Amino acid sequence: MTTVANTHSPLYSPSVGARRKNVKLPKLPLSAFTPPNSGTGDKFPLLPSPSAIHPSAILDAGVSGSVEDWKTQMGASLVAKSRGVILALPSADAELVKAAQEDPSVIAASVPFDLSAGEPDPASVPAFIASPPANFAIALRTTFTAFTPQLADGVHWAISRGLTVDIDVQADLGTEAGWESLNELLSNATSSERPQGSSSKKGAIVLSNVLPAPLDLELPLVKLLTHPQYRNFQNYTSTISLIPNVHLKFAPPKWNAPIPSASTSTTSDNGGESAVPDSGKKEWKRRIKMYLGQGVEAFGWQRIVYASAGAEGSNVGDWYALARESLAELGVEQEAVDGVFGLNAQGVYSV
Template identity: 25%
Template sequence: MTPKRPPTLSPLLFVNQGPLAPGKAWGMSNEQAKSLKPCTGSAPLPPSPSSVHPEYVLDGHWIPACKTDGTDPLFEYLENTLPKPPLESIVQVQLDPSETPITSIPRVQPIMIQPTVLDFASASIPSIDTSKSAPVDIIVPLCRPMSEREWDVLDDVVSRLNGRSEEAPAGEIQDGLSPPKTVKVVLSGLMPPPLTLPSAQLVNSPEFQLHASRLANLSLHANVYLKLLPPVVEVGSSLIEDRKEVADVVTLYLSHAIETFGTHRLLFGSDHCLPLDVLRARAQYSNEITSPVKQGEWYAILRKCIAELGEDKFAMSAIMGSTASGLYE
């Protein structure tokens, strides 16, 4: 029997004083409805993107070699009408063990880290000390989207750090790793990945589908965190001169990362995972790379992208500060 179509509803039901008007509960009289704010609906509207700001900022990836004058122009490109939250601290990346904490930022005591750089060329598992309570920082040096093989290497590293590799019996030391234990793993360089396509082409591209599926698999490791760092592009990319398109592409990647990792496992950093010349050398990449965002512009772009995705102040504060604070302080 062919199902009957439901009756057509009159548009008059949805006018301001109609029985299905926004902000009017079923059975409510017109007099009661008039006492409510018009057209608010039963659920609150999301906050305006311009009104969502973090309580404070903890810069989770700060490299002195990336700063042109040794200072931190974190809010240089933030609109003058928007508030500048206090900078609580910075996580200073030591590329050289002899490097000393930066002292040029007033009232900020840096947190020093020495991350491990993943070597895709050898596909070897790096020697990582997991005996300390501090998180394990791993830099994924990328100048182009990751291949299946590179995702496999990264997944193997994370699995072994968690002691869940199928090849490694529990309790044994494998390939330079300490005995398996659950550690907090912080990955730099994955988010966003190198930008290659405008958003309209990216959304249905094989590279985005691969990134999305493998990142979702990686998110199943509950102890893995992602740093949100400025993107890179090849020199000559059309994205270099198109800030809106850069923001659109970042939002596409960010939306998926929030969906899979949640805002509580994402943290802001103001610098690239490595200085660009070092990154290109470690990735063994022949083409020239650059950044589509200016120094000091990343906070403003990322804050706007997060806010326009409908995240609230709590989520914004987690990404911009409190998650890093919980990991490093």
């Protein structure tokens, strides 16, 4: 059977070499060949370089040791941008709190306070905790190794009174059991079924030693991507981020190695210090961004606070440079950098 082509069909295509006469192509307007009017002339806007993104102000949410040492290590240009520090005191001593309050650089203090026994006897609570001084915030610092109902009671007691609780996580977060235990603590401590305390404002919980999580630097980066330790971090940060008023402290990681310093430093146009990293610093940044990226995705940058406590044996200025570059290289906007390095801590510590 012979098939006859339907030359009137819109699907019909003439054979190669045939010409279609009297066909006029539509004319495109000149605007089709020009970029949109974005105020940048004949070029499209480009994202700012990470090296150019600096926080407008710095509030360090955890400084250990001497404030003067912190200033020396940070450098004059960064200290000039400082909005103050939250000082981690070695003990809950009234004289230490008084001295910190008299230092204009210190706007809040974090004091060690054992919450593992549950709700404390009112007679054992220092006056500066029961009735914090005006214009000076007090946060309680406690350690977590495993879930107990008593610890959940103690944390709940603190946050129901409007106090911020810094929890140093010492549980093994390389295992699911460690994460499950932490999740159980946070869920129980923040349960809406518990009776509330005397404060109308609910306090915050800030987790340390989670972002970045402890790891073995000998583990190759390609193996870390699929390692159970990192998989657990991804899964459980997403889970605990659903618990309200829980924040992550972006602090020096416990990687059993000193924080790498920059090989050279330059000063940017806005006065900030821009470090030229060596190979060791590049490797640290790659690993930090693996954890920081997941932390930002799960919690949002609004619930991450920068701190330098934990950088013993290293220069806190080096940690600041490493932390700032790592966050900026994630492609976040100026608002996020300002929040993580200053504004978020103001809300968390009520300063």
